[in-house]
Amino acid sequence: MNLFEHLLNPASWSGPEGIPARLVEHLLYSGASLALAILIALPLGILIGHTRRGNVLVAGLANATRALPTLGLLVLVVLLLGTGAIPVILALTVLAIPPILNATVVGFRTADPDAVLAAAAMGMTGGQQVAKVELPLASPLIISGIRSAALQVIATATVAAMAASGGLGRYVLDGQKRADGYPEMITGALLVMVLALLADLLLGGLALMAQRRTTGRRKVRTDLFDEANTGPDSEGASA
Template sequence: MNLFAFLENPENWPGPNGIWARVVEHLIFTGLSVVVAALIAIPLGILIGHTGRGNFLVIGVSNAARAIPTLGLLVLVVTLLSTGTWPVVACLVVLAIPAILTATAAGIQNADREAVHAARALGMTPGQVVSKVEWPLALPLVISGLRSATLQVVATATVAAFVSSGGLGRLLINGQRLQDYPQMFAGAVLVAALAIVLDVVLGAIGWAVGRRARPRGKTAESPAAVPA
C-alpha cells in the first residue's frame, strides 16, 4: 500500500473539498482562535504582571483549561449553539488562553526591575511604564506563549471534523469511514507539516524580536547612556 497515494493524486488538491480548501479551513480555525485568545489573555496578563495581583487566576485558568476535554466541550457548545466556525473557535480559544496568559503575566512580572524603577523615577505614568519598558522586555516571552498556543490549537483543531466542520480533520474522519488509509495518512502528515511551518515562522519572529531587544538593554546599561 502506497500511503502517499492520496497526496500524490493531483485530483485531491483543488475543489471545495480538496486538500487546499481543508488547509485554509484549518488555518482559519487556528488564526481566529489564537487572535481571540490573545485579545483576552494579553491585556489580562499585562494587568496581572504589572500589579502583581491575581497570580492565583493564572494558575487556576491554566489548570482548569488542561482539565477540560476539548472534544466534550466542543460537543456541548455545538449542541447548545450550532455547527460552524465560531463554536469550534470558542472551544479552541479556551485551549489557547492559558499559554498566552501565563507567558504574558510572567514576561511583564519578570521585566528588569531596575529599568522599571528608573522609569518610575523619571515620572512615567503606570501606562507609560507598561508600554515603554515592561511590554518591550516581555514581548519575546509573549511570542513564545503565542507560539505554544498556536501549536496546541493546530493539533487540536482536527476535532472540528467530529462535529461536521472542516479542516484537515475531515481527511482523518473520511479516511477512517472509508477505510482509506492513504487519506488518513495525508491528514496526519499535513497537520504535522502545518504545525512545523507555523512553529518555524513564530520561532523566527521571536528570535528577531529578542535580538532587537538585547542591544537596547545593553545600550541602556552602558555608561555612555547614563547622563553625567
C-alpha cells in the same frame, strides 16, 4: 497500498473538498481562534503583570486547562451552540487563552526591575512604563506563549472537524469510514504536522528576533538607570 496515493493524486488538489480548500478552512479556524485569544489574553496579562494582582486567576486557568479534555469541551460547546465554525472557534479560543495569558504575566513579572525602577524614577506614567519598558522586555516570553497556543490550536482543530465539517481533520474522519481510507488519513495527518512545524518555525524566528531586540535594549536600560540617578539633584550635590 500506496499510503501517499491520496496526497499525490492531482484530483485531491482541486474542488471544494480538495487539499487547498481544506487547508484554508484549517487556517481560518486556527487563525481566528488564535487572534481572538490574543485579543483577550494579552491585555488581561498586561494588566495582571503590571499591577501584580490576579496571579491566582492565572494559576487557576492554567491548571484547569491542563485538566480540561479537549473533546469534552468541544462536545459541550456544540451541544450549547450547535455545529459550525463559530462553536469550534470559541472552543479553540478557550484552549489558547491560558498559555498566552500565563506567558504574558510571567514576562512582566520577570522584567528587569532596574529598568522598571528607572522608568518610574524618570516620571513615566504606568502606561508609558508598560509600552516602553515592560512590554518590550516581556515580548520574547509572550511570543513563546503564542507559539505554544498556536501549536495546540492547530493540532486540536483536527478534532474540531467533527463539529465544523471542515479543515484537514475531515481527511482523518472520512478515511476512518472506508476500508481503503488510510491514504486519506495519512494526508490529513501529514498536512497538520507540516502546518504545525511551519507555524513553530515562524513564531520561533519571531521569538529569536524579540530576544535580540531585548538584548539590544540593555544599553538603553543602563542609560535610563544612569539618567535617573544623575539628575539635577545629583549634580547639585556634586557641586
